[in-house]
Amino acid sequence: MSVHIGAKKGEIAETILLPGDPLRAKFIAENYLEDVKQYNNVRGMYGFTGTYKGKKVSTQGTGMGMPSLSIYVNELIRDYGVKNLIRVGSCGSFNEEAQVRDVILAKAACSNSNLNKMRFDGKDFAAAASFKLLSKAYQVAQKQGTEVKVGTILSSDAFYNDNSDAWKKWREYGVLAVEMESAELFTLAAKYGVDALSILTVSDSLVTGNETSSEEREKTFTDMMEIALELAE
Ligand SMILES: O=P(O)(O)O[C@H]1O[C@H](CO)[C@@H](O)[C@H]1O
Numbered sequence: 368m369s370v371h372i373g374a375k376k377g378e379i380a381e382t383i384l385l386p387g388d389p390l391r392a393k394f395i396a397e398n399y400l401e402d403v404k405q406y407n408n409v410r411g412m413y414g415f416t417g418t419y420k421g422k423k424v425s426t427q428g429t430g431m432g433m434p435s436l437s438i439y440v441n442e443l444i445r446d447y448g449v450k451n452l453i454r455v456g457s458c459g460s461f462n463e464e465a466q467v468r469d470v471i472l473a474k475a476a477c478s479n480s481n482l483n484k485m486r487f488d489g490k491d492f493a494a495a496a497s498f499k500l501l502s503k504a505y506q507v508a509q510k511q512g513t514e515v516k517v518g519t520i521l522s523s524d525a526f527y528n529d530n531s532d533a534w535k536k537w538r539e540y541g542v543l544a545v546e547m548e549s550a551e552l553f554t555l556a557a558k559y560g561v562d563a564l565s566i567l568t569v570s571d572s573l574v575t576g577n578e579t580s581s582e583e584r585e586k587t588f589t590d591m592m593e594i595a596l597e598l599a600e
Pocket residue numbers: 386387388430431432455456457458526545546547548584
């Protein structure tokens with residue numbers, strides 16, 4: 368057991384799907400995995416291991432924001448030997464090109480967070496996805512007939528922003544969408560020499576104002592789940 372995860376050694380697979388929402392982890396386990404065992408309930412942050420097409424896969428909620436994800440990802444890698452970490456999250460689109468329900472493969476994540484400023488003494492770190500997982504996910508999506516957009520995203524510390532136009536600066540530089548975890552996920556993967564990717568579904572558009580409900584965000588973003596599950600080794 369680690370501080371925040373109640374699993375025994377060997378109970379978590381080398382490939383793990385990481386939604387922010389623990390109920391999305393439960394949905395994945397109940398709808399896609401066979402021989403499922405729930406290994407974590409600490410703080411209600413569910414974690415499950417099962418098999419998908421015969422391959423061992425886990426799924427674990429990370430909570431919202433980089434400080435929360437950082438706790439789970441540090442423990443998953445250091446204490447449980449996880450090697451392929453695939454975030455399956457929702458995001459808000461900055462760009463007409465990415466509409467509600469579209470799937471984005473994040474190749475890199477900008478951030479307004481202080482985490483890497485602390486790590487690197489105020490200098491910048493280029494938080495990027497694993498090319499191995501990114502290229503494989505792109506091929507899987509093509510095979511499954513799911514159109515994906517590959518681009519840069521923003522990992523933000525804030526969901527609600529006092530400056531309602533702040534996102535436009537990021538759009539000017541080609542950033543596709545905002546979420547709250549990937550920059551820390553990519554940074555930790557680089558530190559520990561493992562592979563990480565974020566597959567995101569657009570839950571709302573800052574451009575059009577279109578949005579989905581919390582239940583839709585929990586249960587219906589299945590295209591990204593199906594791409595992620597195929598990445599199990
Ligand atoms: O749907 P999840 O994976 O939680 O991701 C997004 O949704 C949450 C905000 O509603 C943040 O965690 C953000 O990154």
